[in-house]
Amino acid sequence: MRTIYPKMLVDSPTVIEISFLATHKIDTVFIDVDNTLLAPRERLSSEELKTWINLIKAQGIRVFLVSNNTSKRISDLSRDLDVEGLPRAYKPFVFRIKRFIRKHRVDTSTCCFIGDQLFTDMWAAYRLGMMGIMVRQISPKDYFYTRWIRKIEQWVLRQGGLR
Numbered sequence: 001m002r003t004i005y006p007k008m009l010v011d012s013p014t015v016i017e018i019s020f021l022a023t024h025k026i027d028t029v030f031i032d033v034d035n036t037l038l039a040p041r042e043r044l045s046s047e048e049l050k051t052w053i054n055l056i057k058a059q060g061i062r063v064f065l066v067s068n069n070t071s072k073r074i075s076d077l078s079r080d081l082d083v084e085g086l087p088r089a090y091k092p093f094v095f096r097i098k099r100f101i102r103k104h105r106v107d108t109s110t111c112c113f114i115g116d117q118l119f120t121d122m123w124a125a126y127r128l129g130m131m132g133i134m135v136r137q138i139s140p141k142d143y144f145y146t147r148w149i150r151k152i153e154q155w156v157l158r159q160g161g162l163r
Contacts, residue, residue: 004126005160006134013114013135014052018059028106032115033067039139045080053081092123118153
């Protein structure tokens with residue numbers, strides 16, 4: 001049975017093994033940016049992150065950034081990581097992501113979505129038919145409007161035995 005709950009919860013995206021993706025026949029990875037790959041307002045990615053992204057791409061797995069953030073932030077990071085990005089995705093709504101998926105001819109049954117929020121990233125993954133992998137937020141600093149949502153998410157995750 002599919003649920004909004006993630007397939008797994010990890011401390012960092014870089015601990016997700018390539019073998020895990022291969023075992024689950026994942027050929028496309030969608031990754032959130034803020035508090036998943038970078039702390040809010042942080043601009044540059046780490047060498048560890050670049051190495052991990054390059055390892056995934058070397059296996060023939062496509063990587064896309066998907067964020068509710070601005071075009072400038074996402075285009076800068078996309079260029080830094082040499083991947084394509086979708087800014088202003090309006091997660092958990094999926095209409096922009098669906099358009100992006102059609103454009104890139106992605107089969108969502110062979111995708112995973114990596115993100116740090118249950119009610120945006122994991123909900124979008126669920127609605128798109130993708131496997132969700134949740135990452136603990138990188139920084140305790142958050143945008144004002146997400147602080148209170150995280151408290152509700154933590155309660156929901158505890159109910160599902162995931163925190």
